[in-house]
Amino acid sequence: MSPDEGAFDLLIRGGTIVDGSGAPPFVGDIGLREGRIIAVGRVEGPAARTIDAAGLAVSPGFIDVHSHDDAAVMSTCMDFKLMQGVTTVIAGNCGAGVAPLRDDGSFAIPGMDTVLGALPEVTWRTFGEYMQAVERSEPAINVGCFVPHGVVRYRHLGMDHRAPSAAELGAMRADVEEGMAAGALGLSTGLIYPPGAFAQTEELIALTDAVAEHGGIYMSHIRDESGRLLDAVSEAIRIGREAGTPVQISHHKASGRSNWGKTEDSIALIERERDAGTDVTFDAYPYTxxxxxxxxxxxxxxxxxxxxxxxxxxxxxxxxxxxxxxxxxxxxxxxxxxxxxxxxxxxxxxxxxxFLMHEDDVRRVLAHPLCMIGSDGIPSAGKPHPRLYGTFPRVLGKYVREEKLMALEEGVRKMTSLPAARMGLGDRGLLKAGYAADIAVFDPDAISDRATYEDPRQYPAGIEYVIVNGQVAAERGELRTAVRAGRLLRRGAASRPQEEREASHGH
Ligand SMILES: [Zn+2]
CATH class of the missing domain: 3.30.1490 (Dna Ligase; domain 1)
Structure with a gap:
């Protein structure tokens, strides 16, 4: 596109462009206008603001594919994610969430409410209404949502440990359909948490079938991450295969000393199932x-x-x-x-x-080309797991720079184009003309997490600029709290040619 069409709102000059595709970095400029990337490469033209990015890496904003920010996107400034370079969070994970409500107006599964942190005023009932409430709140970060199976089940069966009747299953399915029709990305389950754990595979296939009709995916905190890890991976894959959806295994791990090393077998199983035609991927956070x-x-x-x-x-x-x-x-x-x-x-x-994983399993999972990055951060009070503040810089600092587990462009791909393609986010996850201007500018020699188990509320080092839909949301360690440039991202709302979607799927 010609820069003559008008001045840029922002020109990022001379950075090392890591474009999200996994391709080798190159030095270049990026011109933005009206929330979109207009030009990438050698870019000339007047600009309202210019950022000198010499010596810095410029990448798409990071996508946190596994968050529990369902309430936090409305009730906080999202500093803990924006300061990491994250510009999009995917909420509604592990079957937990804040919609749909029960007929008495409650939704909070007993014992699960602390996970989601402080709530805003509840002004919604259905999942689609919750998504509208997120949109109306003008979030500071982009948000995509999964319909949480545990909440749907709680609405219709409470904490009953039994299979639903045909009528109850139909009502649950109608809730899933309502969320999908409103633009949810898929269905999530948390099969270790009651009441999600009370669901049998057949119930999950029936509900995921409603997701398939809308082109969504099945994403699961699987039934067992320890002794029966392989059975649990097989169950997730069976659900996707029979319902006809892709499958994402959340925070893939092998828990407990007697299970260490089992990710070798679980990944081999996933690779075999992919060869047999089921589209399976997974995510992980970089901690033991x-x-x-x-x-x-x-x-x-x-x-x-x-x-x-x-x-x-x-x-x-x-x-x-x-x-x-x-x-x-x-x-x-x-x-x-x-x-x-x-x-x-x-x-x-x-x-x-x-503390239940072995470092070798963490490294094996993270390094695999099918693995994307999801923090699983819990925005609770107290001293949350440091992954809430540190996940993305930790991958790029510890695992990319220090330990050379993967190249910088591969680490960036795992947090940008790979999740964008998986979640159906269309015009995000790549630095490319026409795409949304979600951008992270960081110092690849300095980027590192500072959050620790003892002192978890620490912003990372080395993140220089974070741009959400063309607006500078964080700059040299300072959050611009007045900038709330995030959007609610609905499935299929963005449009770009099919062949690009295929190409960015890659590897
Ligand atoms: Zn989980």
């Missing part, structure tokens, strides 16, 4: 510790040692946050089991961090 509600993990078949469980959020007991169960048992002069009981008595929704 997980985090979720303490009550769920306390029931796990293979209990972790008390020093491997770090209590991260307990409402009313901030002095317990950041302590391991072993330390709390010491303080209370009781057994570790009793310490867990006391924490759960104070707050049934208490959250914790669990």
């Amino acid at each position: 510790a997980a985090s979720t509600v303490l009550a769920v993990m306390a029931r796990a078949p293979e209990p972790l040692p008390p020093e491997a469980i770090l209590v991260s959020s307990v409402s009313g007991q901030p002095e317990w946050e950041g302590k391991t169960v072993a330390q709390l048992a010491d303080n209370f002069a009781c057994s570790p089991d009793e310490a867990i009981r006391r924490v759960l008595a104070a707050d049934p929704g208490a959250l914790a961090v669990f």
Whole structure:
């Protein structure tokens, strides 16, 4: 496109362009206008503002394919994501979320509400109305949404541990269809959390079938990430195959010492199923510790040692946050089991961090070409897992620069074009004329996470500019809180030629 058509709103000059496709970086300029990328390469022309990016990397804004920011996008400035270079979050994961509401106006699955952090005023009932509420809130970041199976099931069956009747299944399916018709990206499940865990495979196939009609995907926190990991991967793949949707396995891992190394088999299984025709991908965060509600993990078949469980959020007991169960048992002069009981008595929704993965599994999963990056960050009070503030810079600092697990362009692809293609986001995830102007400018020699388990609320180093739909949302370590340039992203809303979608799918 010719720059003569008018001045640029913003010209980013002389950066090392890592365009998101996985292609080798090159030095060039990028011209933006009205929220779109107008030109990439050698760009000339007047500009309202010019950023000198010499020595810096310029990439598409990062896409957090696994967030729990359903409420946070409305109730916060999203600093913890924007400051990482993230410009899009995908919400509604693990079957958890804030819509649709039950007929009595409630939605919060008991014990799961703390995961989603502070809520704004609830002005919606259906999933489509929730999406409209996100849009009306003018979020600071782009948001794509999955219909959460656990919430849908809770609406119709409460916490009943049984299969739905035909009428109940029909009502659940109607809720999924309503969300999909409103532009949701697919259906998510969390099959370790009640009530999602009460669903049998047939129920999930029937609901995912409604997703297939709208071109959505099935995304799952699978039923078991430890002893029965392979069975759980097979179940997820079967659901997608029988319903006719692609499958995304969330935060792929092998939990617990006796399962370390099993990602070798799980990835081989995924590769075989892909060869046989089912479109399966996965995501991961770059840490050996997980985090979720303490009550769920306390029931796990293979209990972790008390020093491997770090209590991260307990409402009313901030002095317990950041302590391991072993330390709390010491303080209370009781057994570790009793310490867990006391924490759960104070707050049934208490959250914790669990050191349960082996670094070799984390590296194997992250490095695989089918793996995209999702933080799984929990925007809770207390001392959340550092992945909330550190995931993306950690991949580009620790795993790309320091450990050379992958090239810079491959690390960027995993957080840009790969998730954009998977989520059907159309015009995002690449630096290309005509695409939305979501851009991260960072110093590849300095980028690193600073959030730690002890002190998790630390912005990363090395992120210089973060641009959301053409607006500078963060600049040299400062968040522009007044800029709320995010959009609600609906499935299929963006248009670009089919062959480009195929090309960006790649590898
Ligand atoms: Zn999960």
